[in-house]
Amino acid sequence: MSDQTNTASTGLFTADSAKRHRRDRFFRRLARCATWFGVIMLAVLIGGILRDGAGSLSFAFLDSFPSRKPAIAGFKAAIWGSVWAVSLTAVLSMPVGIGAAVYLEEYAKKGRLLGLLDLLIANLAGVPSILYGMLGLIAFVRVFGMDELSFMGLSLPFGRSVIAGALTLTLLILPVIIISTREALRAVPSSLRQAAYGLGATQWQCVRHHVLPAAIPGMLTGVVLALSRALGETAPLIMIGALTYVAFIPETPYDPFTAMPIQIFNWASRPQAEFHHLAASGCIVLLVVLLGMNGVAVWLRNRAESRMP
Amino acid sequence: MKLESLVSSSATETSEPDREPVDPSACAPVVKAAANEAVIDSDPVGTVLSTRSATISYSGVPAVRDVDLDIERGAITAIIGPSGCGKSTLLRSFNRMNDFIGGATASGQILFEGHDVNAHDLDPVELRRRIGMVFQRPNPFPKTIYENVAWGPRMAGYTGDMAELVERSLSDAALWDEVKDKLKNPGHSLSGGQQQRLCIARALAMSPEVLLMDEPCSALDPIATGRIEELIESLKPRYTVVIVTHNMQQASRLSDITVFMYQGELIEVGPTKRIFTNPERQQTEDYVTGRFG
Numbered sequence: 085m086s087d088q089t090n091t092a093s094t095g096l097f098t099a100d101s102a103k104r105h106r107r108d109r110f111f112r113r114l115a116r117c118a119t120w121f122g123v124i125m126l127a128v129l130i131g132g133i134l135r136d137g138a139g140s141l142s143f144a145f146l147d148s149f150p151s152r153k154p155a156i157a158g159f160k161a162a163i164w165g166s167v168w169a170v171s172l173t174a175v176l177s178m179p180v181g182i183g184a185a186v187y188l189e190e191y192a193k194k195g196r197l198l199g200l201l202d203l204l205i206a207n208l209a210g211v212p213s214i215l216y217g218m219l220g221l222i223a224f225v226r227v228f229g230m231d232e233l234s235f236m237g238l239s240l241p242f243g244r245s246v247i248a249g250a251l252t253l254t255l256l257i258l259p260v261i262i263i264s265t266r267e268a269l270r271a272v273p274s275s276l277r278q279a280a281y282g283l284g285a286t287q288w289q290c291v292r293h294h295v296l297p298a299a300i301p302g303m304l305t306g307v308v309l310a311l312s313r314a315l316g317e318t319a320p321l322i323m324i325g326a327l328t329y330v331a332f333i334p335e336t337p338y339d340p341f342t343a344m345p346i347q348i349f350n351w352a353s354r355p356q357a358e359f360h361h362l363a364a365s366g367c368i369v370l371l372v373v374l375l376g377m378n379g380v381a382v383w384l385r386n387r388a389e390s391r392m393p
Numbered sequence: 394m395k396l397e398s399l400v401s402s403s404a405t406e407t408s409e410p411d412r413e414p415v416d417p418s419a420c421a422p423v424v425k426a427a428a429n430e431a432v433i434d435s436d437p438v439g440t441v442l443s444t445r446s447a448t449i450s451y452s453g454v455p456a457v458r459d460v461d462l463d464i465e466r467g468a469i470t471a472i473i474g475p476s477g478c479g480k481s482t483l484l485r486s487f488n489r490m491n492d493f494i495g496g497a498t499a500s501g502q503i504l505f506e507g508h509d510v511n512a513h514d515l516d517p518v519e520l521r522r523r524i525g526m527v528f529q530r531p532n533p534f535p536k537t538i539y540e541n542v543a544w545g546p547r548m549a550g551y552t553g554d555m556a557e558l559v560e561r562s563l564s565d566a567a568l569w570d571e572v573k574d575k576l577k578n579p580g581h582s583l584s585g586g587q588q589q590r591l592c593i594a595r596a597l598a599m600s601p602e603v604l605l606m607d608e609p610c611s612a613l614d615p616i617a618t619g620r621i622e623e624l625i626e627s628l629k630p631r632y633t634v635v636i637v638t639h640n641m642q643q644a645s646r647l648s649d650i651t652v653f654m655y656q657g658e659l660i661e662v663g664p665t666k667r668i669f670t671n672p673e674r675q676q677t678e679d680y681v682t683g684r685f686g
Contacts, residue, residue: 194495274493275532279592282490283545283599284522293544294534 133371137364145365149331150347154358159366162347164333165246165326166315166373169343172250173257173314178307180254181261185303188262189269190291209259217323220252225324239338244325247337252320257310264306268299301388308381312374318345344370441466441603441633442487442524445502449482452496456482458657459501464603469625469634471648471665473641475680479657480637484605486510487635488524489517505603522549525596527606531588533580533595538563538572541580541591542598549599558598566594567624586617590624597632604628606636610643622647641681645669653677 148158192198222228225248227241234240242248272295280290321343328350330342344366351363442464449457457479464470472480482491489510491497503510510520522545533541542559551558559576563569568590572583580591589609596604606625610618625634625647638644644651644665651668653661653676661668661677672678679685 273532275528275530276534277493278490278526278528279532279534279595281493282488282521282526282528283548283595284518284520285545285548286518289548293548298535 130371133364133367135364136361137366137368140358140361141365141368145362146369150329150350154356154362157351157359157362159344159347159362159369161330161333162342162344162366163369165330165341166343168246168334168337168341169249169253169321170311170315172246172337173253174307174311176250177254177257177261177310181258181307181310182265182303184258185262185265185269186291186296189266190287190295205259205262209263212319213256213317214319214323216252216256217320219255220248220320220324224248224251242338244327244340245338246334246341248324249321249326249341249343250337252324253314253317256317256320257314260310260313261307264310265299265303268302268306269295271302272298301384305381305385305388308377308384312377312381315374315377316345316370318343318349321346322349344373439466440464441506442635443504444483444486445504447483447486447499447501447503449479449486449491449497449499451482451494453498456657457486457654460654460659462652462659462662464633464635465650466633467630468649469629469636469647470650470652471644472635472637472652472654473639473644473680474654474660475685476639477656478654480652480654481607483654484607484635484637485526487603487605488521488526490521490526492517522599523601524603524605525599525601527589527592527596527604527609529608530612531585531592533583533588533591536580537577538580538583538591539576542595545595545599562594562598563591565597565628566590567620567627568594584617586613586620589613589617589621593621593624597628601632603633603635606634608637608639611639618643641669641683653680655680 144156145158146163147160148156149161150159151157188198188201192201224242225244230241232240242251276294276298277290280294281287285293326346327340327342328346330340332339334341348363348366348370351359351366354360440463442462444460444462447457447460447462448455460483462483472484474480485491486499486503487505487510491499499511505520505524508515510517534544536544539559542562543555546555546558560569560573563572568587571587572578572591575582580588583591589612593604593609609625610621613621622643625636628634636644636647648665651663651665652659653668653672653674655676661672661674663673668677669681672681
């Protein structure tokens with residue numbers, strides 16, 4: 085397209101066409117650069133970890149307890165500690181988070197109080213995790229300094245146990261679960277609710293039979309993503325005193341534990357280079373688990389989308 | 394809610410010889426029990442729904458103002474008027490569907506069988522079972538055709554023969570012949586018009602006394618619209634139908650009584666023929682002759 089035809093046909097529209105297109109191209113390139121920056125950084129990170137850690141990654145690494153000798157040190161206690169902590173977190177956070185979201189979205193009366201709660205929950209989702217660690221230390225590890233107490237299999241305070249860690253992680257991811265679950269509930273078309281209410285269904289019947297089934301894939305996606313965040317959290321677990329050297333697998337929720345990111349941190353902070361390789365191997369394991377969990381989330385979302393009427 | 398009182402005063406099934414044999418609700422044990430109660434309202438034509446200076450506001454802004462209206466039992470009443478005149482709001486106030494709209498408030502009285510629907514001891518769940526609703530866009534549940542019809546009665550504890558109720562409801566909605574071989578298919582697999590008839594069948598399965606229809610054909614093509622209109626006409630002796638429509642031809646073809654609303658106010662009510670040929674009010678005449686709206 086020549087400039088001549090442009091000026092001839094535009095009349096009052098005097099913008100320089102070539103200049104506009106130049107600017108367009110410039111911003112397209114800028115945006116592309118921004119994207120590539122992220123991709124390259126990720127590639128460098130993964131490449132570095134693979135280079136350092138692939139060598140020491142083996143079945144023995146996955147199946148050995150940590151040791152002072154790097155050659156025989158392994159990730160077993162950390163893997164199982166994380167499995168324990170995240171499983172318990174899932175069990176604790178799902179009913180509370182989903183329940184709260186259902187209440188806020190379906191039952192609570194819209195008004196100023198609900199708006200305030202929205203704001204608080206959104207802010208809680210952004211609170212630094214170390215603060216949750218301090219809360220967990222006071223509320224779960226020490227239970228506000230209470231004396232030891234044991235009844236019906238429950239022993240208080242929880243001490244530096246898996247259950248204290250899981251409760252802390254639960255608090256940490258609860259706002260995320262509530263927010264994502266509410267979004268999933270909001271995505272359920274209101275025509276579906278109207279249809280149920282119009283037939284004389286109670287709110288619970290409507291929620292139980294129509295809203296929850298329609299929202300479950302979206303809810304699970306949010307829960308899985310929140311749990312993968314819990315899996316990678318280090319600071320609050322260090323704060324509540326998860327151990328850095330554990331030569332056993334927790335057998336009850338009251339046992340002390342370690343977790344993958346803590347073990348990685350521990351190895352990386354040692355002076356010997358061999359331990360740094362172990363830290364990189366641990367990173368690979370952690371990344372694989374995280375990618376697996378995020379993959380499940382994507383799969384759930386896709387399945388939900390393909391099922392939508 | 395005082396369920397007994399609401400049921401007993403409306404147990405017209407026994408008092409209407411022309412209604413009883415065809416009324417499917419007579420088979421429902423829920424209603425049968427009610428029929429044993431004392432019959433207070435035995436007037437077969439009477440008023441089933443009425444409003445007394447009803448004002449409905451959204452966040453303080455009135456959408457319906459000071460409406461006095463009586464809906465006649467067994468008749469088809471059309472509510473017409475330009476967009477935003479409050480006709481859907483009025484319709485939704487009869488079965489309290491406005492409860493789900495934040496900030497909606499009602500004053501004045503809206504009476505169903507003589508009971509104030511906004512009374513605090515009235516159960517809106519039971520009210521909505523007895524006043525069915527069909528919406529603007531077909532909204533079948535993402536379930537099978539059979540389940541779409543069976544779900545409502547099951548939730549209300551229907552103890553009769555469910556398969557028979559589903560067949561009867563689908564037949565009443567003129568859909569049975571088209572779907573009888575594919576009851577296990579999803580409701581969404583049907584065409585738009587069929588989906589809307591499925592929604593009507595779903596409402597009929599609850600044995601409602603009144604069927605509220607909020608522009609039920611506005612999302613449908615003319616052929617599907619024609620079939621829905623035939624269906625609505627076939628419901629006439631058994632159900633009271635209140636239909637909101639944008640389509641004046643539809644109102645004049647279908648209804649016995651026409652209500653014209655404008656800017657939240659009720660302008661004129663009368664037999665459909667008179668409203669369309671000899672309206673009393675200038676605004677009504679302007680609207681029905683297509684001069685505005």
